[in-house]
Structures are given as structure tokens and as C-alpha cells.
Amino acid sequence: MSKPRVIVVGGGVIGICCAYYLSKRNATVVVLERDAFGKGASYGNAGVIAAGHPPMNKPDRVKYALTKVFDSTTPLYIAPRFDPALAAWLWRFSANCTAQKLETNMSALAPLGHTTLELFAQLITEEELDCGYQASGYYEVYRTEQGAAHARQDVTLMCANGFGAAMLTGEEVGARLASLKNSVTGGVYFPDAATCDPYRFVMEVAERVRRAGGRLEVGQAVTEVEGGAHPAVRVATGERLEADAVVLATGAYSLQLARQLGCRLPIQPGKGYHRDLDFGKDNAPPLEATCVLGETSVFCTPMSGRLRLAGTMEFSGLNHRMRPSRLAQLTTAADQYLSGIGASRITSEWCGLRPCTPDGLPVVGRLPGQTKVFAATGHAMTGLTLGPVTGSLVADLVTGATPANDDTALAPARF
Ligand SMILES: Cc1cc2nc3c(=O)[nH]c(=O)nc-3n(C[C@H](O)[C@H](O)[C@H](O)COP(=O)(O)OP(=O)(O)OC[C@H]3O[C@@H](n4cnc5c(N)ncnc54)[C@H](O)[C@@H]3O)c2cc1C
Known part of the structure; x- marks a missing residue:
């Protein structure tokens, strides 16, 4: 044939x-x-291979976020404008934020997550890809009781679907990540995850x-x-x-x-931003492993000698216009959780459009x-x-x- x-x-x-x-x-x-x-x-995403992580449609968290979407200082932001397609999408998205939908989504996504981890390992080894791949997991850290509650829900869901996720006390996570500030009260370690330079x-x-x-x-x-x-x-x-x-x-x-x-x-562009920080010649980023800052959903990934801060979800149409306040939010978030952020120089600012479905x-x-x-x-x-x-x-x-x-x-x- x-x-x-x-x-x-x-x-x-x-x-x-x-x-x-x-x-x-x-x-x-x-x-x-x-x-x-x-x-x-x-090009500029957080570089986290986060298999098994629950999707956006969460019953409590996202419904709460949807009540604050016009506030440009929250992780989820909608630029106010007349956009019937976005309004219809948001309605469908919100209707999909139920506990039952989350469970069915996890059942569909979990096998894909397990397979993708195997395929990554195979690709990296067989093709000898030079992309900074590290199969050493990542952390979620939080500062509030609400952050801890969300983390516990994710841990329960992920463990039920065969992915590793272990809750850590503030002391335990602090012992592993020396640059965390005392305001961090606990965390989770996801051992199955990996990171790489996505580009x-x-x-x-x-x-x-x-x-x-x-x-x-x-x-x-x-x-x-x-x-x-x-x-x-x-x-x-x-x-x-x-x-x-x-x-x-x-x-x-x-x-x-x-x-x-x-x-x-029904795909909407969900704009996200990154800011790469450099800590000077001969200085590694002051973070031992990748972390997501729970309450802000900002990822901090040590990548190719710099620290990438990446996150936020903005629905502002199919364009690449960057809002300086959203970029600043990344640094503000990192500064709340990590020491030494002020000693950095910004080397890259970027935005990209995630293709988001309502379910x-x-x-x-x-x-x-x-x-x-x-x-x-x-x-x-x-x-x-x-x-x-x-x-x-x-x-x-x-x-x-x-x-x-x-x-x-x-x-x-x-x-
Ligand atoms: C801030 C941020 C952080 C993220 N962090 C992570 C993370 O840690 N882990 C993770 O798994 N995902 C992450 N993501 C999501 C991930 O980046 C996207 O899901 C992924 O890049 C989508 O890939 P894609 O190939 O579908 O789209 P794209 O990378 O956008 O590629 C689509 C390509 O199609 C081309 N194209 C479009 N139209 C045409 C046309 N008519 N003809 C020819 N070419 C065309 C475009 O030029 C583009 O190159 C993040 C995203 C953002 C924004």
C-alpha cells in the first residue's frame, strides 16, 4: 500500500x-x-507536563472566579465588551462547572495523562531530545486555608485517577524549597509531572x-x-x-x-502571559523546583538558567495585545511567595492564546x-x-x- x-x-x-x-x-x-x-x-508556556491535573471546569473555584471576572487583578479576567460568542461560551462553560462533569472529564483525561507520560519518556530517550526535560515533579504551594482546601480537592481527584499527589506541611515544603517565604503555609508535591523548555x-x-x-x-x-x-x-x-x-x-x-x-x-482564546526573570551571570534562579502559587495560579518554572513566571487567563479576543498590569501581576504574585524576586532583571515578556473549549x-x-x-x-x-x-x-x-x-x-x- x-x-x-x-x-x-x-x-x-x-x-x-x-x-x-x-x-x-x-x-x-x-x-x-x-x-x-x-x-x-x-512558545512561552510554563513548560509543565502536568498529566492528570484537573481541567478548568471546577464547580466551586471557577464559579467563584466568574463572579469576579471584570476585576483585572484576579487570575481570570474578561475585558468588558459586546461579544455574543464569548457570552454564549461563558454560559456553556459555567454550565459545565459541576462535580459530575469534573468527574467525567477526569475519567476521559486520566488515561490520556498516563499515556502521555509514557510517550514523553519514550520520546526523550529514543530521540534524545535536548529540551531541558526533567522528570522531577512540581509543587503547588499555598498561603491560605482556601488555597489548602482547593489543593486537597485536586489531590483527592488525582489520587483517585492513579496520579501521585502528596500534601506537605509548611515546614516540609519549606525544607524542600528554601526560597519560599514564611507566608507559605503548606503545599502539594506532584511526583509524576515533568518540566521542559516548551519551545x-x-x-x-x-x-x-x-x-x-x-x-x-x-x-x-x-x-x-x-x-x-x-x-x-x-x-x-x-x-x-x-x-x-x-x-x-x-x-x-x-x-x-x-x-x-x-x-x-466553540473555542475561545484564553490569553496567558509570561515574564522571564534573569538573576545575573553565574546566578541560578532562586527556586529549586517548579512551583505553582496556589491562590494566584502563577507557575514559576526554572528554565534554561532563568525563572519563568507564567499564568493568568484573560478573555479579550483573538489578539496579542499585552496588558502591562497583567504582566506586573506575575511578579507581584511571585514576590508574595518567594524571596529574592526583586534582585532580577526581566528578559522576556510574552502572551499566548490557549485554545479553550467550554467543556x-x-x-x-x-x-x-x-x-x-x-x-x-x-x-x-x-x-x-x-x-x-x-x-x-x-x-x-x-x-x-x-x-x-x-x-x-x-x-x-x-x-
Ligand atoms: C501562559 C501559558 C502557560 C501555559 N502553560 C502550560 C503548561 O505548563 N503546560 C501545558 O501543557 N500547557 C500549557 N499552556 C497551554 C499550551 O501552551 C497550549 O495548550 C498549546 O500551546 C496549544 O498548542 P497548539 O499547537 O494547539 O497551538 P499553537 O501553539 O498556538 O499553534 C497553532 C499554530 O497554528 C498556526 N496557524 C494558525 N492558523 C493557521 C493557518 N490558517 N495556516 C497555517 N498555520 C496556522 C499558528 O501560527 C500556530 O503556530 C500554557 C499556555 C499559556 C498561554
Whole structure:
């Protein structure tokens, strides 16, 4: 049988992982990226492979946050404006913040999390990826009783789904992370998690796709997609490219192309920010391991000699406008929990758009009514984490293999 020719649209972590596993399954792969590989949301994220971590749709926490969304100093912020699509999305999102939904989401996500950890370990070892990968877990630390209560809920959920999570007293967590301030009253250690430099990860995997004979093309904005038995895409230059299958992995920008095939994907761009801090030549970041600062949801990741502060969720439309106050919030949060933050220099400020679905699950599978056009998007806060398992799942579906993981809950047709 001849090799299937597959076009992957979008060269973020999801598109590149799809291309990698497709090339492993003997497909001829072309990745079309309109900008540069790995420079979308995948570029500047917190770099945490947080398998098994509960999704955003939590009954109490998010419902509480939704009452404060117009306050730009809270982790979740909505820029006030007239936007019926966002209003409808928020309504659906809120309706999905129930204990029952959280449980069903965890049942769908947990097996994916276990598989993705195995795939990461395999990728790193077999492909010798140079991306700062460290399988040493991460910590959540908190300062308040409310923070402790949220952490306990996450621990219960994660343990029930087979992931390690251990509560620590303030003293215990302080003994492990010397830079924590005394205001930290306790924490959790998640031993199964890993960290890496997310951009280096994408570029390393892209290089393996190239070595396997895949074509990676930049400056190729796809403007049209055709479905049916002979799918094709048209790029901005007007050129039409045919394939045996097309995978749309365009992150927060997935609506337009899917809509051309009659599929309305309810994806909203959830803007997040990073600020990288440098502590001077010869000085390592003053933090021994990655931490999320519980009450603020800001991640602090030691990465390639600097400290990356990353977080906040802002719904302000499909744009990359940065609000200085949101960036400042990252430093303010870090300063509340960690010593030595003031002695740093800012080396990078960035924002990226997480592709967020209202039910908290990614969208992976055939578009409704299509046999040869697939979507792989909607990974919100877990695109790096679920990159390998998504790529492997898409490769199974495209090549007609039985999927190694149950993909029913992820189907685009659920909307
Ligand atoms: C602040 C922040 C922190 C985060 N931290 C973590 C974390 O610690 N762990 C984790 O797992 N996840 C994290 N995430 C989430 C993660 O970054 C995303 O889920 C992930 O990057 C999504 O990957 P993607 O490939 O779908 O999208 P993207 O990386 O945005 O890639 C999509 C690509 O498609 C291209 N494209 C779009 N339209 C077209 C078109 N028409 N033609 C051609 N190309 C097109 C874009 O240029 C882009 O390169 C974080 C996100 C943010 C913002």
C-alpha cells in the first residue's frame, strides 16, 4: 500500500506531535505553518507536563472566579465588551462547572495523562531530545486555608485517577524549597509531572519529523479547506494542495477553517502571559523546583538558567495585545511567595492564546460528516502535556489503526 499523504495545518506543539507520530506510522507528512514553528501558544508556556491535573471546569473555584471576572487583578479576567460568542461560551462553560462533569472529564483525561507520560519518556530517550526535560515533579504551594482546601480537592481527584499527589506541611515544603517565604503555609508535591523548555521541545520534535522525511513549510497560511473523499487545502498564495488526509491543528485560530466544513467549534482564546526573570551571570534562579502559587495560579518554572513566571487567563479576543498590569501581576504574585524576586532583571515578556473549549476537553477526531479531515485543538492549559498522546491518537485515526486511547469524549461532533 502506498504511503498516505497527510497535510497538517499549524506548527505548534499539537501539529508537530501529530506530524511526528504520523511519520512514525509511515505517512508522508507536510506541515503548513503560516508564521514560524512553535511561536504560537506553544512558545512561552510554563513548560509543565502536568498529566492528570484537573481541567478548568471546577464547580466551586471557577464559579467563584466568574463572579469576579471584570476585576483585572484576579487570575481570570474578561475585558468588558459586546461579544455574543464569548457570552454564549461563558454560559456553556459555567454550565459545565459541576462535580459530575469534573468527574467525567477526569475519567476521559486520566488515561490520556498516563499515556502521555509514557510517550514523553519514550520520546526523550529514543530521540534524545535536548529540551531541558526533567522528570522531577512540581509543587503547588499555598498561603491560605482556601488555597489548602482547593489543593486537597485536586489531590483527592488525582489520587483517585492513579496520579501521585502528596500534601506537605509548611515546614516540609519549606525544607524542600528554601526560597519560599514564611507566608507559605503548606503545599502539594506532584511526583509524576515533568518540566521542559516548551519551545525547545517543539523545535526538537520538528527536527525529528524533518529527519524522518517530513516537509515543514513556513509562511504557508491556509485559507481554505476542502473535505470529502479527496481533501485539499488552499494557501494564501492561491496554490491548492491535495492530500489523503488533512489535520487542523491551528490552536486558538481553529474556528474559521472548521466552519468552512460546517463545523462550529466553540473555542475561545484564553490569553496567558509570561515574564522571564534573569538573576545575573553565574546566578541560578532562586527556586529549586517548579512551583505553582496556589491562590494566584502563577507557575514559576526554572528554565534554561532563568525563572519563568507564567499564568493568568484573560478573555479579550483573538489578539496579542499585552496588558502591562497583567504582566506586573506575575511578579507581584511571585514576590508574595518567594524571596529574592526583586534582585532580577526581566528578559522576556510574552502572551499566548490557549485554545479553550467550554467543556474543558480537547477536540480530537474527524470533523462531523468528514472521513478525511481531522481536528486536533482545544487543549487549553494542557497542550504541552497532551501533545504526544494527541499526536499518537491522531496518527491512529488517520491511518485507520484502533486508537490506543478511547477518543469518544474528544470527538468534534459533541458540539
Ligand atoms: C501562559 C501559558 C502557560 C501555559 N502553560 C502550560 C503548561 O505548563 N503546560 C501545558 O501543557 N500547557 C500549557 N499552556 C497551554 C499550551 O501552551 C497550549 O495548550 C498549546 O500551546 C496549544 O498548542 P497548539 O499547537 O494547539 O497551538 P499553537 O501553539 O498556538 O499553534 C497553532 C499554530 O497554528 C498556526 N496557524 C494558525 N492558523 C493557521 C493557518 N490558517 N495556516 C497555517 N498555520 C496556522 C499558528 O501560527 C500556530 O503556530 C500554557 C499556555 C499559556 C498561554
